[in-house]
Amino acid sequence: MEKDLQKLGSASVIRSLLTLVVLAVGTPIGLSASLSPQQQTGGVITGTVSERRSLQPIAYAVVRVAGTDNSVTTGVSGQFRITDVAPGTHELQVTALGYRTFDTAPLTVALASEARVMITMESEPLKVERLIVTAMKTAQSTAEVTALTTVVDREDIEARGDLELVDALENAPGLMHTAQANAFESIELRGMPRQGNEFETTLLLIDGVPQTDSRNSARVINLPIDHAVAIEIVNGPNSALYGRTAIGGAINIITAMPTAQPRLTAELQLGEFGHVRGAVSASGPLRDGAGYFLSWSSGGNHGFYSGDPAYDVDETSVFAKFAITPDDKSEAWISVNSVTSDNSLPTSVPVVGGQLLSDIEPQFDLLANINLPTANFHQEELRLTAHYTRDLGNGLSFTNTASFRDIQYKFEESGDIIGAPFDLVAGTLTMYPFSLKSDEEIFYEEARITLLPSWGDLDDELLAGISFESNTGFRRGDLIFTDAGTFGMPIDFLDPTPPPRTDWEYFEFGGDEYRLRTYGLYYQYQIAPLPRLHLTAAGRFDRLALKNVETFAVGMPVSEETFNAFSPKFSALYNLLEERETGWLGRVNLNLYVAYSEAFKPPRSPSGLNPPGEDANLDPENITNYEVGVKSSFLDGQASLQATYFQMERDGIVVSTQEGPFFRDSNAGKQDFEGLELAVAWAARPGLNVYGNVAFYQNRFGEFVIENESAPDVVLTGNRLPSVPDKIFNLGGSYQHTEELGFTLGFKYVGDRYSDQNNLLLLDSYPLVDASVSWSSEPVRFTLSGHNVLDKRYFTSGGSNADSVNPAAPRQLVFIVSYVYN
Numbered sequence: 001m002e003k004d005l006q007k008l009g010s011a012s013v014i015r016s017l018l019t020l021v022v023l024a025v026g027t028p029i030g031l032s033a034s035l036s037p038q039q040q041t042g043g044v045i046t047g048t049v050s051e052r053r054s055l056q057p058i059a060y061a062v063v064r065v066a067g068t069d070n071s072v073t074t075g076v077s078g079q080f081r082i083t084d085v086a087p088g089t090h091e092l093q094v095t096a097l098g099y100r101t102f103d104t105a106p107l108t109v110a111l112a113s114e115a116r117v118m119i120t121m122e123s124e125p126l127k128v129e130r131l132i133v134t135a136m137k138t139a140q141s142t143a144e145v146t147a148l149t150t151v152v153d154r155e156d157i158e159a160r161g162d163l164e165l166v167d168a169l170e171n172a173p174g175l176m177h178t179a180q181a182n183a184f185e186s187i188e189l190r191g192m193p194r195q196g197n198e199f200e201t202t203l204l205l206i207d208g209v210p211q212t213d214s215r216n217s218a219r220v221i222n223l224p225i226d227h228a229v230a231i232e233i234v235n236g237p238n239s240a241l242y243g244r245t246a247i248g249g250a251i252n253i254i255t256a257m258p259t260a261q262p263r264l265t266a267e268l269q270l271g272e273f274g275h276v277r278g279a280v281s282a283s284g285p286l287r288d289g290a291g292y293f294l295s296w297s298s299g300g301n302h303g304f305y306s307g308d309p310a311y312d313v314d315e316t317s318v319f320a321k322f323a324i325t326p327d328d329k330s331e332a333w334i335s336v337n338s339v340t341s342d343n344s345l346p347t348s349v350p351v352v353g354g355q356l357l358s359d360i361e362p363q364f365d366l367l368a369n370i371n372l373p374t375a376n377f378h379q380e381e382l383r384l385t386a387h388y389t390r391d392l393g394n395g396l397s398f399t400n401t402a403s404f405r406d407i408q409y410k411f412e413e414s415g416d417i418i419g420a421p422f423d424l425v426a427g428t429l430t431m432y433p434f435s436l437k438s439d440e441e442i443f444y445e446e447a448r449i450t451l452l453p454s455w456g457d458l459d460d461e462l463l464a465g466i467s468f469e470s471n472t473g474f475r476r477g478d479l480i481f482t483d484a485g486t487f488g489m490p491i492d493f494l495d496p497t498p499p500p501r502t503d504w505e506y507f508e509f510g511g512d513e514y515r516l517r518t519y520g521l522y523y524q525y526q527i528a529p530l531p532r533l534h535l536t537a538a539g540r541f542d543r544l545a546l547k548n549v550e551t552f553a554v555g556m557p558v559s560e561e562t563f564n565a566f567s568p569k570f571s572a573l574y575n576l577l578e579e580r581e582t583g584w585l586g587r588v589n590l591n592l593y594v595a596y597s598e599a600f601k602p603p604r605s606p607s608g609l610n611p612p613g614e615d616a617n618l619d620p621e622n623i624t625n626y627e628v629g630v631k632s633s634f635l636d637g638q639a640s641l642q643a644t645y646f647q648m649e650r651d652g653i654v655v656s657t658q659e660g661p662f663f664r665d666s667n668a669g670k671q672d673f674e675g676l677e678l679a680v681a682w683a684a685r686p687g688l689n690v691y692g693n694v695a696f697y698q699n700r701f702g703e704f705v706i707e708n709e710s711a712p713d714v715v716l717t718g719n720r721l722p723s724v725p726d727k728i729f730n731l732g733g734s735y736q737h738t739e740e741l742g743f744t745l746g747f748k749y750v751g752d753r754y755s756d757q758n759n760l761l762l763l764d765s766y767p768l769v770d771a772s773v774s775w776s777s778e779p780v781r782f783t784l785s786g787h788n789v790l791d792k793r794y795f796t797s798g799g800s801n802a803d804s805v806n807p808a809a810p811r812q813l814v815f816i817v818s819y820v821y822n
Contacts, residue, residue: 043109045082046328047117048260049074049094054154055259055283055822056229058121060131060139061096066103072328075389077257079289081328087111092119097131097141100124118260123155125686128640129633134205134232134252136524136536137241137463138450143631144534146571146593148173148235148644148677157225159734160744161772161785161816163269163277165225169251170770171730171746172233173642173679174695178723178797180806182303183221183313183343183377186797189235189249190648191675191697193721194797195655200601203238203246206253207335209385209403209444212245214471214516215605219409221341221379223253224317226267226279227295230254235677236646237599237625240538240569243467243520247599247623247650255335258291258323259283264821271814274302289325304809305346306365309373315341330390337383345375345414348804349795350429350493352422354760356805360424363494366793366807370496371415372433378410395452405442411435413480415489415498417804430488433480436510438607440473460527467520475514475607476552479507511552514606517545532575539568544602548609559609563602563620571595573631586636593631599623603654622651639682648673655706670702671721687736695728701757719759723797725751732770740777746770755795755805763805766794783816 049061057078064071065085074080092104099121107115135145142149150172162168166177166185176188186198194200197217204211204218211218225231231253238246262284269277277299285291296318303311316339323333346369350357358366382405389399415431422429448465481487482503491498522540529535541564548559577590601621629644650671679693699721706714720726732746748768755761772785791811 043085044114045085049078049119050260052120052122055261055263057257058096061094064093066091066093075331077323077325077331079325085109094119127637128681128683132232134250135234146573146595148642150233152231154229161783165220173677173693181345191699191724192248193724201247203242203250207255216245216602224297226297227256227319228253229256237597237623239567239599240540243542244602256293258293267818269814269816272812273304291323293321295319305369306367311344313343332388334386340380343377345371345377347371347417348806351761351803370493372413372498375414376412380408382406397450400447403444407440410437427492428490429493430486430490432488434477436477438475443470463524465522469518471516473514475512476510481505511550512607513549513551515547516606519543534573536571541566546606548606565600565620567598569597585634588634591631594628597625619652621653624649641680643678645676668706669704672700672702674698690733692731697726699724716757720754722757723753725753727751740775742774744772763795766792779820781818785814787812
């Protein structure tokens with residue numbers, strides 16, 4: 001069976017590679033070749049617009065021939081082409097949101113000739129407004145998006161010395177970082193609780209492509225940020241454009257594009273816990289209209305856990321992107337990313353009767369790892385993505401994105417202690433060791449059109465698209481036990497030496513050959529019926545078809561199920577003040593908005609389907625969201641304010657009830673969310689930027705009852721949601737003292753929260769301080785960064801059950817040296 005699946009997987013990879021090659025190369029070349037040449041009535045000016053420091057292309061910059069209406073907008077490659085330029089001497093004026101306006105030196109343009117110019121722009125240190133694409137799938141100013149938004153730049157990541165994705169996002173409004181086994185990290189927004197796997201309620205995207213797997217989650221254990229130029233965060237539901245899991249918000253990692261000039265970078269990181277990591281990248285043009293970006297990184301650490309078994313992490317990533325602009329109407333790129341990782345799997349801290357085991361038994365070390373010595377998690381992932389966009393004229397454009405992912409998750413002899421029974425007198429607990437391997441292939445394709453109808457004097461835009469996603473995979477595992485009565489393995493938690501292997505018994509489970517197909521159809525229409533009023537209506541229909549076959553049992557029937565979901569979204573934004581002079585507040589812009597949206601989450605994964613007649617009748621979770629908000633800029637654009645108040649209900653939640661090593665799913669009830677999120681940013685002076693944000697939540701279980709067959713029902717109505725604080729504060733900033741010397745400081749406060757749904761263990765609030773200092777003298781930069789500088793003890797997550805919590809990392813200092821050659 002495994003050989004057949006490997007053959008099938010190999011054939012699928014080949015088919016997907018061929019598909020991506022056709023999309024990335026054949027489509028743009030074929031379309032450009034079919035265009036008939038147009039008669040030129042003047043000269044042509046071509047060129048690229050890039051950011052001065054990174055040389056990364058600047059998209060959506062407006063390049064205008066000074067004194068005329070002849071202008072174009074750059075694409076994602078930063079390239080532009082202006083035709084019909086009158087012969088003579090001209091200057092170009094370039095504007096882009098977030099950058100200083102740039103005027104070129106005079107250019108001489110001759111009839112039927114081409115002049116080429118390379119333009120680099122400086123970021124505007126006294127402007128806080130930005131462009132963002134994640135919220136609407138089209139570029140929009142953050143001031144006009146009806147949601148709380150955050151943009152993290154490459155410059156921010158480097159200045160702070162961020163090591164991982166969660167570090168880069170730590171100070172976003174209302175964001176909670178959770179981790180299990182110091183490896184399975186997730187981001188929760190809007191006070192959503194983590195109930196199992198990672199990113200189940202926050203949609204993770206890379207270049208706009210969902211990274212969700214068949215489990216309705218995404219795993220970032222080996223997702224480096226070396227090739228990320230920006231990360232966009234949008235709070236609030238957005239299933240109207242993206243479908244499943246876009247509930248608490250969406251995070252979009254935007255990867256680097258080829259640069260117009262050759263560029264080489266190298267970086268070395270050395271830090272506590274045995275942290276060592278190296279990375280190199282190279283970028284530049286291949287020929288006119290084509291370029292490359294290549295990146296490699298590898299590293300590891302020994303973690304902060306005590307005793308045996310030793311903790312070890314090894315990760316490697318290779319990334320490549322090739323872009324081509326075959327003509328002035330189209331752009332295409334293709335990227336390849338291969339990542340591998342091996343992680344030791346420490347156990348979480350057991351909780352007994354609402355108390356930490358380390359508090360009950362002082363001899364038990366809070367950072368002890370009592371897992372099996374051979375426990376390991378191995379992950380491999382291959383990502384292939386092709387993107388093509390074309391301006392079809394008359395306000396119509398077409399975009400196509402295709403992606404293929406091949407993922408392998410492999411747990412090796414991991415001693416799970418979730419739900420572990422304890423005997424404090426004997427000093428033992430029962431763990432449930434297991435091995436599990438899953439191989440999954442994911443093909444995703446999306447095609448959309450954008451139309452500017454221009455009906456009369458109305459300002460409007462129509463976006464319509466379709467998407468298809470296919471997840472196919474195979475999953476199998478073994479339960480490892482020595483006690484046939486509990487399917488567990490008793491161990492001494494002060495001396496966690498496992499029983500001899502000769503006593504180990506195995507119970508094979510899984511053998512699931514599964515498939516998930518998702519068909520999506522969506523639209524979005526934006527219109528300004530009045531000069532200050534902007535309306536948006538969007539909606540998406542999703543159909544999910546699940547199939548599973550348990551191959552270990554002979555003659556088992558095929559399990560199939562389908563789910564449908566429609567997710568609407570409506571919003572209205574009113575511009576109350578536009579460039580209004582207000583005295584000491586300077587010029588003020590003030591927008592008010594209201595929004596209504598729905599989202600959904602599938603009730604199960606295809607590998608969780610049982611044979612016909614054995615499954616409970618589960619429905620998709622339904623989320624409804626109401627919110628009102630304010631977007632404002634003041635002090636002549638140097639400062640911004642975002643605020644939103646929301647009420648959200650999550651109905652039909654699917655919970656997994658543990659019975660020994662097994663889990664049973666059921667629809668249990670509702671969760672109610674109410675919150676206020678506020679964020680302020682201020683560019684106080686050149687080189688000095690300050691931010692602050694607060695989030696207050698009143699998130700509780702609504703009517704919520706978990707029915708048990710062999711125990712009393714669990715009533716959670718009115719309880720606080722697990723691992724969700726009622727308040728989160730962030731305050732910090734960056735200061736560039738001189739051209740060479742810079743500092744960053746970030747302070748985060750997380751309020752107290754219960755570790756479990758039964759509200760037995762209240763975890764203390766904690767402050768978290770991160771800081772960095774850097775010194776640079778081109779082409780070398782030195783950075784010293786510190787995480788949890790105050791060395792506070794805190795826990796990143798609990799869970800639905802009341803049996804364990806996960807300790808966070810103590811203070812860690814990391815020294816980084818980087819080299820850049822332009």
